[in-house]
Amino acid sequence: MIAHGSWLRRADFRDQFVTVDQEQAGAVRIDWPRAVHETTEWVIAPADRAILTVAASLAGYPSTEAGAADRWTPIPLRWELANLDRHDTALVLAAISHATGSHDHVEHLTDTSGAVTPSTPRIALGPLVDWPQNA
Numbered sequence: 001m002i003a004h005g006s007w008l009r010r011a012d013f014r015d016q017f018v019t020v021d022q023e024q025a026g027a028v029r030i031d032w033p034r035a036v037h038e039t040t041e042w043v044i045a046p047a048d049r050a051i052l053t054v055a056a057s058l059a060g061y062p063s064t065e066a067g068a069a070d071r072w073t074p075i076p077l078r079w080e081l082a083n084l085d086r087h088d089t090a091l092v093l094a095a096i097s098h099a100t101g102s103h104d105h106v107e108h109l110t111d112t113s114g115a116v117t118p119s120t121p122r123i124a125l126g127p128l129v130d131w132p133q134n135a
Helices: 011-017 032-038 046-058 077-081 086-099
Strands: 018-020 028-030 106-108 122-124
Touching: 011 018, 011 032, 032 046, 046 077, 046 086
Parallel strands: none
Antiparallel strands: 018 028, 106 122
């Protein structure tokens, strides 16, 4: 969502759905159920809608919080993905890669017996899909 930029440049979106977390410097919170539900009537590009929906899904919504179910109507992911251009697709793939923790994955090398021990080397694999450089 940050790399895409469209939503966070919109003052109306920031004012209604984004709050700054005072306990974590620089961190922001987005009210995902409200953002997804209340922007349905906004005139926006289908790709922007798709980015919002995918970001909300990766952030953990729909939520199981009391009352959240009536504010969220899941949209089949294939409908959203069909609206993405190549650049936005790269952003979504990188976001999914990051959400899986692939940037922290390591390959455990084995010792001569084929065992993995605390002293056997590990190779950091890096993200499965990198964030696009021109994001």
